[in-house]
Amino acid sequence: MKRASPTRQRLAALGLLGAPLLTYPLLSLPGGELLGIPASYWYLFGVWAGLIGLAAWVAERQG
Amino acid sequence: MALSGWFIALLSAAYLGLLFAVARFGDARADAGKSIISANVYALSLAVYCTSWTFYGSVGRATSGGLSFLTIYLGPTLMLLFVGVIIKMIRISKAQRITSIADFIASRYGKSHLLAGMVTIIAVIGVVPYIALQLKAMAASLDVLLDREGHAGGWLGLDSTFLIAATLALFSILFGTRHLDATERHEGMVAAVAVESVVKLIAFVAVGLFVTYGLYGGLADLFQRASANPDLGRLLQLDSGRAGTWTAMILLSGLAIIFLPRQFQIIVVENVDESHIKRAVWLFPFYLLLINIFVLPVALGGMLHFSGQTVNPDTFVLTLPLAHGAEALALLAFVGGLSAATGMVIVETIALSTMVCNDLVMPWLLRSAWLQARQQQDLSGLLIGIRRVAIALIVLLGYAYFRAAGEAYALVGIGLISFTAVAQFAPAMFGGMYWKQGTRAGAVAGLAAGFVVWLYTLLLPSFAKSGWISSGFVEHGLFGASWLKAQALFGLSGLDEISHCLWWSMLANIGAYVAVSLNSRPGAVEASQAERFVDVFRYGRHRKETRLWRGKASLDALVSLLERFLGTARVRLQLAVYAQAKGLEDWRTLPVDAEFVHFAEAELAAAIGSASARVMVASVAEEEDLGLDEVLDILDEATQIRAYSRELEAKQRELEAATAELREANERLREVDRMKHDFISTVTHELRTPLTSIRALSEMLHDDPRIELASRTRFLGIIVGEAERLTRLINQILDMAKLESGRAEWTSGAVDIGEVAREAMESLGQLFRDKAVELASEVPSAGPVVQADRDRLMQVLINLLSNAVKFVPEGSGRVYVRVGIDHGMVRVEVADNGPGLTAEECGVIFEKFRQGGNTLTDKPKGTGLGLPISRQIIEYFGGKLWVESRPGAGANFIFTVPLPAPEE
Numbered sequence: 001m002k003r004a005s006p007t008r009q010r011l012a013a014l015g016l017l018g019a020p021l022l023t024y025p026l027l028s029l030p031g032g033e034l035l036g037i038p039a040s041y042w043y044l045f046g047v048w049a050g051l052i053g054l055a056a057w058v059a060e061r062q063g
Numbered sequence: 064m065a066l067s068g069w070f071i072a073l074l075s076a077a078y079l080g081l082l083f084a085v086a087r088f089g090d091a092r093a094d095a096g097k098s099i100i101s102a103n104v105y106a107l108s109l110a111v112y113c114t115s116w117t118f119y120g121s122v123g124r125a126t127s128g129g130l131s132f133l134t135i136y137l138g139p140t141l142m143l144l145f146v147g148v149i150i151k152m153i154r155i156s157k158a159q160r161i162t163s164i165a166d167f168i169a170s171r172y173g174k175s176h177l178l179a180g181m182v183t184i185i186a187v188i189g190v191v192p193y194i195a196l197q198l199k200a201m202a203a204s205l206d207v208l209l210d211r212e213g214h215a216g217g218w219l220g221l222d223s224t225f226l227i228a229a230t231l232a233l234f235s236i237l238f239g240t241r242h243l244d245a246t247e248r249h250e251g252m253v254a255a256v257a258v259e260s261v262v263k264l265i266a267f268v269a270v271g272l273f274v275t276y277g278l279y280g281g282l283a284d285l286f287q288r289a290s291a292n293p294d295l296g297r298l299l300q301l302d303s304g305r306a307g308t309w310t311a312m313i314l315l316s317g318l319a320i321i322f323l324p325r326q327f328q329i330i331v332v333e334n335v336d337e338s339h340i341k342r343a344v345w346l347f348p349f350y351l352l353l354i355n356i357f358v359l360p361v362a363l364g365g366m367l368h369f370s371g372q373t374v375n376p377d378t379f380v381l382t383l384p385l386a387h388g389a390e391a392l393a394l395l396a397f398v399g400g401l402s403a404a405t406g407m408v409i410v411e412t413i414a415l416s417t418m419v420c421n422d423l424v425m426p427w428l429l430r431s432a433w434l435q436a437r438q439q440q441d442l443s444g445l446l447i448g449i450r451r452v453a454i455a456l457i458v459l460l461g462y463a464y465f466r467a468a469g470e471a472y473a474l475v476g477i478g479l480i481s482f483t484a485v486a487q488f489a490p491a492m493f494g495g496m497y498w499k500q501g502t503r504a505g506a507v508a509g510l511a512a513g514f515v516v517w518l519y520t521l522l523l524p525s526f527a528k529s530g531w532i533s534s535g536f537v538e539h540g541l542f543g544a545s546w547l548k549a550q551a552l553f554g555l556s557g558l559d560e561i562s563h564c565l566w567w568s569m570l571a572n573i574g575a576y577v578a579v580s581l582n583s584r585p586g587a588v589e590a591s592q593a594e595r596f597v598d599v600f601r602y603g604r605h606r607k608e609t610r611l612w613r614g615k616a617s618l619d620a621l622v623s624l625l626e627r628f629l630g631t632a633r634v635r636l637q638l639a640v641y642a643q644a645k646g647l648e649d650w651r652t653l654p655v656d657a658e659f660v661h662f663a664e665a666e667l668a669a670a671i672g673s674a675s676a677r678v679m680v681a682s683v684a685e686e687e688d689l690g691l692d693e694v695l696d697i698l699d700e701a702t703q704i705r706a707y708s709r710e711l712e713a714k715q716r717e718l719e720a721a722t723a724e725l726r727e728a729n730e731r732l733r734e735v736d737r738m739k740h741d742f743i744s745t746v747t748h749e750l751r752t753p754l755t756s757i758r759a760l761s762e763m764l765h766d767d768p769r770i771e772l773a774s775r776t777r778f779l780g781i782i783v784g785e786a787e788r789l790t791r792l793i794n795q796i797l798d799m800a801k802l803e804s805g806r807a808e809w810t811s812g813a814v815d816i817g818e819v820a821r822e823a824m825e826s827l828g829q830l831f832r833d834k835a836v837e838l839a840s841e842v843p844s845a846g847p848v849v850q851a852d853r854d855r856l857m858q859v860l861i862n863l864l865s866n867a868v869k870f871v872p873e874g875s876g877r878v879y880v881r882v883g884i885d886h887g888m889v890r891v892e893v894a895d896n897g898p899g900l901t902a903e904e905c906g907v908i909f910e911k912f913r914q915g916g917n918t919l920t921d922k923p924k925g926t927g928l929g930l931p932i933s934r935q936i937i938e939y940f941g942g943k944l945w946v947e948s949r950p951g952a953g954a955n956f957i958f959t960v961p962l963p964a965p966e967e
Contacts, residue, residue, distance in 0.1 A: 008147040011344060015144030022137050023313060024306030036283025038299045044133060048352055055144060056345035
């Protein structure tokens with residue numbers, strides 16, 4: 001039987017990881033501010049950028 | 064100050080001209096077979112998702128909802144990660160020649176005209192207001208640049224928005240309906256959209272940088288100032304009270320990214336190469352991230368700057384640069400907004416026009432007497448004409464809606480209202496791709512239920528808020544029934560209107576789809592299409608098509624049918640390619656089999672939709688009705704074959720494993736056999752050495768009676784010694800054989816190891832004294848006591864001691880015996896100061912017939928069985944025997960025997 005592509009599975013796993021990270025209740029965790037910028041701003045853009053970076057790494061690496 | 068209207072008109076015209084040139088270039092390259100659609104271009108073209116609703120509207124949303132505008136971009140990021148779903152959609156669409164989302168759903172559920180029409184109508188009703196929103200955004204941005212109130216500007220009595228709309232319609236017509244391409248791809252348009260995506264990103268980021276770093280001292284400064292103001296500070300915090308809305312928005316936008324007609328067009332229909340998805344999966348979200356970084360800063364900057372004034376936050380992107388004299392930047396922003404709006408309108412109208420033409424006009428036309436009367440006429444021109452008119456009408460409809468709605472509420476919220484409308488496609492789409500039992504009746508029921516709920520809870524209330532219809536059903540419920548309040552259905556309140564509509568419509572949609580599907584029987588065509596969709600990865604493209612069609616058709620009839628709709632030149636070209644693939648020179652000799660009929664139907668489907676194509680092919684071919692049962696039989700057969708082959712595969716794997724095991728066992732047996740062989744030859748060799756010397760000396764004594772007495776005595780001494788060695792050897796071999804076969808006799812009792820050690824030392828005392836070797840010990844006067852065979856333990860100790868005395872140097876030799884207790888074990892050491900052993904020797908001396916010292920040059924000092932036997936004995940008692948040694952540092956033989964468990 002043909003096995004599903006590991007790249008697709010890894011990307012889907014990232015999607016499943018991203019969903020709880022980018023919704024409540026986890027979203028209510030960051031509070032206060034860092035370097036004058038609200039922690040929630042850091043958190044949202046940071047997690048988002050992290051997901052994109054991981055997706056790029058998974059999708060673009062050879063083999 | 065106001066900019067000149069003519070200058071802006073020229074700039075816009077020049078920009079559209081540039082896009083035109085890009086599109087032209089893209090089409091020319093596509094025609095030449097050198098596509099310019101790379102993975103990057105594909106990923107950028109996906110950003111047609113960012114309309115003017117993003118470009119201007121995000122800032123507006125941020126001024127009221129803070130960071131919640133981000134959900135519209137997080138949803139697509141997450142959705143795209145499920146690459147498998149998208150690749151499946153692309154694969155199905157390519158195999159079935161699907162050109163729109165309506166065609167996709169219709170084709171899956173038995174090529175149904177009814178479903179295709181429903182999807183088209185929902186899409187048009189849901190999306191036309193969204194097009195109107197784009198026109199409104201362009202009009203509003205013009206007003207800001209020209210510094211005027213109302214839409215008074217124009218030319219020859221036509222207002223500027225109408226001119227823009229007309230230009231866009233023209234652009235869409237030129238690039239959307241150049242020819243009826245087999246796959247309905249528009250590479251020129253995709254290239255132009257990708258360029259527009261870059262322009263709008265640059266424009267927005269430029270404004271963001273200007274506001275953040277030009278007007279204020281950077282992000283931190285802006286956030287600090289905002290948090291000083293209680294109204295603005297609220298926007299910086301995430302409001303966990305809106306958790307439900309947040310999740311709903313992510314879900315909604317995740318569905319919109321694939322089900323909005325323009326997104327389906329770009330992601331699925333315009334996809335040139337499946338591998339491009341891998342780039343898009345991160346590059347497009349990265350684009351979204353970049354375009355969103357400065358949304359909140361621009362919103363805060365605008366609110367700080369215009370605080371107290373009535374400036375529409377949707378126009379901050381333009382008004383902030385203008386207020387600070389940066390007119391060039393404002394123009395760049397205007398061009399960015401223009402890009403966002405035009406890209407959306409062009410792709411959306413092309414996608415909708417395909418649907419309207421294939422799924423609304425064609426079915427009606429195919430039944431009309433007018434078409435019947437023109438049996439032999441070439442209709443390809445007519446098809447293109449219908450699409451062009453459809454594009455013009457859709458843009459016009461958008462314009463009309465914009466004029467009618469004006470500043471009314473109905474336009475402001477329309478982005479999300481559109482999203483919710485297309486989300487209704489989700490159950491039928493996903494169900495169709497993964498659930499074979501989903502039926503046409505189920506899909507119709509689900510779509511209808513979801514659409515009605517959407518209409519009642521979202522679209523009509525938005526009309527009511529605009530004052531177009533009475534708002535009674537929103538405030539008091541239909542017919543005064545309070546549980547029918549449009550935005551608090553069954554009393555469900557506390558949600559925003561979008562989440563409210565999403566949950567109720569999805570409940571109705573999914574519920575109806577599943578319930579009706581489970582209670583209805585699919586038709587024959589449906590069952591075979593379900594199989595083709597759900598198992599698209601499992602089958603080759605044409606393998607099964609041949610088995611699901613039976614009938615008679617003539618080549619001429621099919622070819623002339625194709626020519627009517629596709630034009631003679633293209634049909635001849637496609638036929639030549641098809642014939643070549645079959646290895647035939649001339650297409651006129653093609654056999655008219657099921658495969659050819661399928662080919663013709665697919666070609667036709669690409670032009671007029673699968674439902675109409677099926678009707679048309681059926682009109683010229685005499686198809687035998689297979690009936691549901693027969694289709695299911697054929698499919699079952701295929702499933703069974705698949706199951707058998709899987710079983711076979713499993714059997715084969717088992718067989719391979721068994722073979723490997725057998726081979727291993729055989730290998731082990733051979734090893735044992737070789738060892739036995741080695742053992743026998745070693746034993747024979749060991750026995751022969753003393754025998755040879757006994758025999759040689761005896762013969763000498765026998766043959767020569769004149770040997771001196773002294774020599775005789777010496778020879779006889781050697782003979783006795785060798786005979787003793789032989790006896791010992793044979794005894795030990797027998798002992799070893801008994802131990803190994805488990806037939807040795809053991810007696811068991813309490814043994815005082817200290818006493819055994821002392822006795823062993825005593826019995827060998829003479830040996831030590833003869834060689835002048837010092838024997839010292841550290842043995843407790845009583846105990847330790849273990850449960851063992853006393854004689855066997857004695858045997859081990861004597862063996863170790865006699866080994867030691869053999870290897871230590873004469874005169875300076877020293878052997879030390881220690882008995883102690885260590886970790887619940889009796890530990891006995893016999894240490895010497897002999898030549899010691901290398902690490903390798905430490906292991907091999909426990910093998911049979913391996914002796915210490917160099918056996919090549921020296922006379923063997925033992926039998927080579929003492930240590931293996933000792934080890935067997937110690938292991939029998941549950942202990943261990945090993946040696947610790949280094950060359951030159953003596954050897955320390957250690958064995959342990961477990962102490963009996965203390966009795967409680």
